[in-house]
Amino acid sequence: MSGFVLYDDRAAREFAPFALTRPIGELRAGAELIRERWVRVLGESAGGFLSAPHLRDFVELDAPRAITGSIPAETWVVNARCAPALTLLAPALLPLAPEVRTILCDGVVAAVKLARMVDVARLADGSLALDSLGLGEGGNERVSVQGWWLGAAWDLVGHLPAMLLSDTQALLPASPDARGMTVLGGYAAHAEPGAKIEPMVIADTTAGPVLVRRGAHIQAFTRLVGPCVIGEESTVMGGRIASCSIGPKVKVCGEMSVTIMIGHANKGHDGFVGHSVIGRWANFGAGTITSNLKNSYGEVTMWAAGEQRRTGLQFLGALVGDHAKTGIGTRLPTGSVLGAGANVFGTRMPPKVVPPFAWGDGEPWETFDLARFLTVAARVMGRRGVVLGPEAAAYWAAVFARREQP
Numbered sequence: 001m002s003g004f005v006l007y008d009d010r011a012a013r014e015f016a017p018f019a020l021t022r023p024i025g026e027l028r029a030g031a032e033l034i035r036e037r038w039v040r041v042l043g044e045s046a047g048g049f050l051s052a053p054h055l056r057d058f059v060e061l062d063a064p065r066a067i068t069g070s071i072p073a074e075t076w077v078v079n080a081r082c083a084p085a086l087t088l089l090a091p092a093l094l095p096l097a098p099e100v101r102t103i104l105c106d107g108v109v110a111a112v113k114l115a116r117m118v119d120v121a122r123l124a125d126g127s128l129a130l131d132s133l134g135l136g137e138g139g140n141e142r143v144s145v146q147g148w149w150l151g152a153a154w155d156l157v158g159h160l161p162a163m164l165l166s167d168t169q170a171l172l173p174a175s176p177d178a179r180g181m182t183v184l185g186g187y188a189a190h191a192e193p194g195a196k197i198e199p200m201v202i203a204d205t206t207a208g209p210v211l212v213r214r215g216a217h218i219q220a221f222t223r224l225v226g227p228c229v230i231g232e233e234s235t236v237m238g239g240r241i242a243s244c245s246i247g248p249k250v251k252v253c254g255e256m257s258v259t260i261m262i263g264h265a266n267k268g269h270d271g272f273v274g275h276s277v278i279g280r281w282a283n284f285g286a287g288t289i290t291s292n293l294k295n296s297y298g299e300v301t302m303w304a305a306g307e308q309r310r311t312g313l314q315f316l317g318a319l320v321g322d323h324a325k326t327g328i329g330t331r332l333p334t335g336s337v338l339g340a341g342a343n344v345f346g347t348r349m350p351p352k353v354v355p356p357f358a359w360g361d362g363e364p365w366e367t368f369d370l371a372r373f374l375t376v377a378a379r380v381m382g383r384r385g386v387v388l389g390p391e392a393a394a395y396w397a398a399v400f401a402r403r404e405q406p
Contacts (some may be wrong), residue, residue, distance in 0.1 A: 003047030004076035004111075005067055006035060010126035012081050013052045014305040015153040017321035018279060020356060021340045021399055023051040026063050027277075028247055028262045029083040029148070029156055030163030031171060031211070031229045035063070041084045041103070041145055042076055042111075043095055049080070050123050054402055057395045060280070061386070071118045078103075078111035079130055083163065084147035086170035101140050102131075105147040153319055154302055154311045157275050160258050161208075161243050164227035168209035171229075178203060181210070181218075187226055191216075207243075231263065239270070247280075249384050257292075258315070262322075264384050276317035279340065281380050285328040290317035292334060300335040303353045311335070321356060323377055340399065343368050356403040370400045 006025035013019050018027055025035040025046070035046050048067035049055075056066040071077065082105045103111040109131040122128055146166075148159045168187075176190035180197045183189045185205035191197055191212040198220040203210040208227025212218060215233040224230070225242035234246050237253040244256050247263030254270040261267070261278045269286035276290055292315045294300060300316040301308045316335050324338045327345025338344060339356030346361030357373065359366040374396060378388040 003045040003064070004038060004042050004078055005047060005071055006038070006049040006064075006080045007077050007123060007130065008049070008051035008080050008126060009128075011151065012079075013126050015150075016304050017319055017324075017337050017339045017356065018153060018277075019052065020054075020402065021058075021279070021322045022060070023049040023055055023058060023063075023066075024080040024150075025049055026060065026262075027156065028245055028260050029150065030086075030160065031167035031245055032086070033262075034080055034083050037084050037086065037147075038078050038111075040086055042078075044076075047075070050077075050120060052126070053124065054398060057391070057398060059389075059391045059395055067120055070120060071114060073114050073116045076111055076113050077118075077130060077133060079109075081150045082108075082110040082147055083150060083159075084110070084145045085163075086167050087146070096143070097141065099141040100143055102142040104142055104144045106149060107144075108149065110145070110147070152302075152304055152309070152311070153277065154313060154316055156260055156277050157258060157316060158311075158313050160245065160260065161227065164229065164243060164245060165208045168211050168227045168229060171211055172209050176209075179212075181212075181224075183210075185226070189224075189226070191218075204242075213248075225257075231261075237268065259317070264381075264386070274317050275313075275315045276320065278320045279322035279324060281323045281377065282320050283325045283380070285326050285330060285345070287329040288326045288332070289330070290332045290336075292317035294334050302335040303337045308352075323373070323380070324354075339403070341368055341373055341396075341403075357400060367403075370397060373400070 008024050012024040046064045048064045101113040112130050172190045176188040178189040179191035181201045181203040183203045187205035187209040189203035189210040192214040194214040195212045196217045200220040201218050202223040204225045210224045210226040210228050212230045213232045216230045217235045219237050221238045222236050223240045230246045231248040234250040239254040242257040245260045249264045250261045251266045251268045255272045257274045259276045262280050264280045265282040267284040271288045273290050274292035318332045318336045320338045321340035324342045331349045336352045338354045341357040342354045343359050344350050348361040357368040359368045
């Protein structure tokens with residue numbers, strides 16, 4: 001095995017609804033996937049991940065596979081709940097000196113280099129702390145990086161504006177090129193080569209930079225409000241997109257704010273989505289709206305680990321699982337969780353917690369039949385040039401079998 005290993009500890013395995021279907025390193029935090037952030041810090045590729053047993057057959061695009069057996073000595077193991085900043089405290093950190101065996105983030109151990117081989121069984125339940133691994137041999141030099149710890153899935157939203165402000169400043173070239181965007185504000189805007197910018201596109205950089213990645217298409221009458229990133233080969237079809245991280249091959253239209261779209265998803269029509277995280281292959285029907293603020297202006301609670309928990313956030317919309325879909329005119333309540341594969345539609349506002357593979361708009365939920373789900377998923381993925389192969393189909397069948405929790 002070569003490359004580092006991403007470790008989902010016990011807290012990471014409670015990141016509903018995403019922990020049912022993906023390791024946490026494959027979540028987008030700020031402008032990039034957590035895995036991609038660690039690639040920058042360590043200067044090497046990810047060799048695999050350690051997470052809950054039901055994810056052992058996870059397969060997706062270029063994501064690494066689950067580690068089995070043992071982890072060789074001299075391998076970096078990183079806590080996937082840590083999202084390191086794209087700008088290091090000391091750029092001279094790379095390449096890391098051989099004697100460096102511990103990386104700290106905010107004073108907490110975020111990564112260790114193993115001094116000896118470790119059996120993956122020791123990390124199987126997520127309870128092992130990284131600071132108990134890899135120490136005591138070959139030196140124990142420590143370095144610190146800037147970054148953010150994710151205590152719960154909603155922290156992806158809570159940290160997003162600060163992360164995007166840091167990320168966009170790190171990702172923009174020294175001489176940015178707005179490529180026809182009308183720029184308002186003191187920060188820069190940049191469109192990478194291959195991006196298409198139509199006339200009458202505004203980049204409002206008052207609060208942070210705007211970055212449009214290669215192959216993206218920004219249509220006329222779009223206002224991009226920084227800090228904001230539009231991913232590779234994504235299309236924005238008009239509207240106001242503010243403080244958002246839009247992943248690759250996404251279609252977006254209407255009003256969005258402080259929202260992450262992991263990638264390969266659709267919000268192709270009008271309707272407000274705010275302070276939310278949208279999983280891969282999700283689709284929002286026309287007029288879908290999220291509520292991101294309680295009428296009382298109070299703290300939002302959200303479902304996690306079988307109960308409603310305090311989030312510490314005043315603004316929080318929806319966490320939408322992979323392959324989830326909403327029908328036209330759907331209204332999602334403040335602090336809602338839509339399980340993977342759920343199909344929400346109808347005349348009623350759905351409850352705050354929608355189980356995975358649910359079908360309808362409330363209790364009693366019907367179940368989205370597995371065979372039908374796989375047929376639809378294959379069609380959806382095919383529209384983005386991705387084949388739902390036998391391995392992925394078998395993986396989703398295993399996910400379907402564990403659909404009791406969002």
